[in-house]
Amino acid sequence: MPAIEVKPGVYWIGVNDRTTNLFEGLWPIDREGVSYNAYLIDGDKKAIVDMSRDFKADELLDQIAQLVDPLDLDYIVINHMEPDHTGVLRTLRRIAPKTTILGTKKALDFLDAFYHITEGVRAVSDGEVLDLGSHKLRFVTTPFVHWPETMMTYEVEHQILFSCDGFGGYGALQGGIFDDQYEDLSFYEQEALRYYTNIVALYPKPVLKAIAKLADVPVSVVAPSHGLIWRKHPERIIALYEAWARYAGAAGDLGVTLLYGTMYGMTEHMVEAVAEGVAQAGVPVEIFDVSRTHVGYILPYLYTRCGVLVGAPTYEGGIFPTMANVLQVLEHKRLFNKKSAYFGSYGWSGGAERDFKKFAESLRWDFADSFVFRGGADHAVLRDGMAFGYRFAESLKEA
Numbered sequence: 001m002p003a004i005e006v007k008p009g010v011y012w013i014g015v016n017d018r019t020t021n022l023f024e025g026l027w028p029i030d031r032e033g034v035s036y037n038a039y040l041i042d043g044d045k046k047a048i049v050d051m052s053r054d055f056k057a058d059e060l061l062d063q064i065a066q067l068v069d070p071l072d073l074d075y076i077v078i079n080h081m082e083p084d085h086t087g088v089l090r091t092l093r094r095i096a097p098k099t100t101i102l103g104t105k106k107a108l109d110f111l112d113a114f115y116h117i118t119e120g121v122r123a124v125s126d127g128e129v130l131d132l133g134s135h136k137l138r139f140v141t142t143p144f145v146h147w148p149e150t151m152m153t154y155e156v157e158h159q160i161l162f163s164c165d166g167f168g169g170y171g172a173l174q175g176g177i178f179d180d181q182y183e184d185l186s187f188y189e190q191e192a193l194r195y196y197t198n199i200v201a202l203y204p205k206p207v208l209k210a211i212a213k214l215a216d217v218p219v220s221v222v223a224p225s226h227g228l229i230w231r232k233h234p235e236r237i238i239a240l241y242e243a244w245a246r247y248a249g250a251a252g253d254l255g256v257t258l259l260y261g262t263m264y265g266m267t268e269h270m271v272e273a274v275a276e277g278v279a280q281a282g283v284p285v286e287i288f289d290v291s292r293t294h295v296g297y298i299l300p301y302l303y304t305r306c307g308v309l310v311g312a313p314t315y316e317g318g319i320f321p322t323m324a325n326v327l328q329v330l331e332h333k334r335l336f337n338k339k340s341a342y343f344g345s346y347g348w349s350g351g352a353e354r355d356f357k358k359f360a361e362s363l364r365w366d367f368a369d370s371f372v373f374r375g376g377a378d379h380a381v382l383r384d385g386m387a388f389g390y391r392f393a394e395s396l397k398e399a
Contacts, residue, residue, distance in 0.1 A: 003040070003066045004177055006221060006229065007158035009134060011040045013048075013063035015056045016172040023084075023170070027198045027296040032191055033172030036060075036084060037225050039162055040067055041155065044133025047075035049153050049162045050225050054087030061088075061095070070096045075130070077137065078103035079164035080150045081110040085225055090115050102130070104141055106149035129156070140213065142166060144206035146199055152210070159220040166210060167237045169195045169227030180232035188228050190300070192237065195226065196244050197299035202333060204248035211242050244303070249337055251306040254396060256285040259298065260311035261320040266345040266376045267313045273382040274309060274343060274371075277389025283307070283396060290326045302330065307396045308338045308365065309389070310356055314346040319355035327359040336364040339399060341392045343371040343385065368395055 004012045014037040021030040036052035038060060046068055052060045064070050073096045078086060081103070093099065098120070103111065105123040112118050124130070126141040136156040143150060145166045153162040169192030176182060200207060222230040222237055230237045256278050262268035271287065278285045286301045302308060312323040319327075340363075342356040353370050360367045371388040373381050 001173070001175075001177075003063050006039070006223060006231070007155075007160060009042050010155060010158060010160060011042065011067055012177055012223075012229065013038045013040050013060065013067070014173075014177075015052050015059040015063070017053065017056065018172050020053075024199070028294045029170050032170050034170050034226055035173045037177075037223065037227075037229070038063070039223060040064060041132060041135050041137070042067055043135040045074040045131075046072055047077055047130070047132060047137065048073060048092075049077045049137075050079055050085050050164070051076075051088040051092065053084050054091070057088045057091045061092070071098075073099045074132075075099060076101045077153055077162075078107050078111070079153055079162060079225070080147060081107050081114060082147060083114070085164075086114070090117070093117065093120075102139075104149050104151050107151075110149055124151075126151075142206065142210040142213070144203040145210050146203055152214075154217065159218045161214070161217070161219045161222050161234075163222055163224045165200060165225055166207070167222050167230070167241055168192070168224035171227060173228070177229050178232070179228050179230045179236070182228075185228075189240065192227060192240065193244060193300045193304075194296065196241065197303045197333075198296050201244070201248065201299075201303065204245040207241060207245040211238060211245075214238075247303055248334075251337055251339070251399070252304050253306060254283060255301075255305035256283055256307040256309055256393065256396070257298065257301040257305050258285055258287045258309040258311065259290050259323065259326065260287070261290045261313070261323045262311075263313055263315065263320070267311050267343075270343060270345070270373070270377050270382065270385045271311050273377070273385035274311065274389035277386040277391075278309070278393040280386075281390050281393030281397065283393035291322045295326050295329045298326070299333065299335075302335055302338070306339055306399070307392065308340040309392060310340065310342050312342075312344045312352050312356070314344065314350050314352040317349060317351040319352040319359075320344075324355065324359075327356075327363075331359070331362055338363070338365045339368055339396060340365040341367070341369040341371075341388070343388060345373055345375060345377075347375065368392060
């Protein structure tokens with residue numbers, strides 16, 4: 001994609017990544033892709049805000065060269081040191097050695113550790129303004145959104161917030177880079193939620209603190225480092241992030257996320273009966289096979305819904321290992337304060353229910369009920385499973 005004007009003298013010079021399978025080496029984006037949004041401010045002084053992964057260096061340099069000679073760059077503003085933002089830095093610095101690199105004091109510590117760059121760098125302070133002549137940039141520190149050195153950069157004249165990972169999302173840009181270029185924003189909003197739950201959700205208080213800090217700052221454009229640029233309704237993505245941050249520690253909306261794993265189909269057979277019971281109670285349910293679906297796709301549903309049903313067989317005296325792996329991720333993500341229940345099949349001995357109760361206690365989940373059966377379920381046992389799902393859904397409605 002060519003460079004695109006965001007506002008007079010301010011350009012998107014980003015690149016799409018449609019080849020990386022795992023973002024951060026963890027979260028799947030092989031179907032959705034991701035954008036690395038870099039920006040160039042072409043004033044009397046010239047500055048770049050954010051960059052891209054190292055293997056996109058040629059594309060990013062081509063984008064810059066469409067507008068200015070890289071030798072004429074005065075500043076490189078580092079909002080965040082993670083290599084999906086700074087991977088091109090060493091190459092760009094070799095091409096334009098006279099540029100000054102700007103970042104928070106902690107960012108410069110990371111800069112030395114990551115790239116061994118210590119010359120031509122300067123720490124900026126919260127609220128400091130950089131005068132580029134026809135543009136002014138104000139730096140806003142936002143630690144732990146989502147690393148400790150992170151900041152946002154605000155272009156004063158056109159009220160553009162270069163928000164770094166805040167207000168970002170997965171999804172390569174499909175020709176248009178702005179929210180008003182898409183009639184249906186559901187894909188990008190869902191990918192922003194998935195990005196939030198995968199990348200940012202561990203730090204809800206810093207997110208809310210950053211939003212509060214910006215409450216009195218007029219913002220006409222939200223320009224994150226990943227995902228859509230919001231120029232028609234910048235308030236929309238800020239409101240979504242605020243709502244998502246407030247889910248942390250809360251029960252969530254009425255609904256059930258049903259996770260299951262199965263060895264030979266016996267627990268899977270019961271899933272259909274349990275889900276039917278939930279549906280009969282009028283409660284929405286989303287079902288995921290944890291052996292086939294990456295936890296990164298499951299997190300948005302777990303995060304926003306109040307009920308969790310876990311169906312998993314006993315495996316060698318404990319809970320099905322793939323389910324245990326998912327529950328460990330939820331512990332790491334501090335996905336607390338849900339209402340939960342367990343069901344599953346066993347062969348010669350149980351054990352999965354015991355393991356699940358330990359996870360539920362660690363996750364501060366209200367353990368409501370369990371339903372354990374041996375081997376395969378006949379029609380009578382399936383009816384019992386349906387009743388189990390119905391009871392659980394009704395308990396959510398009462399709560």
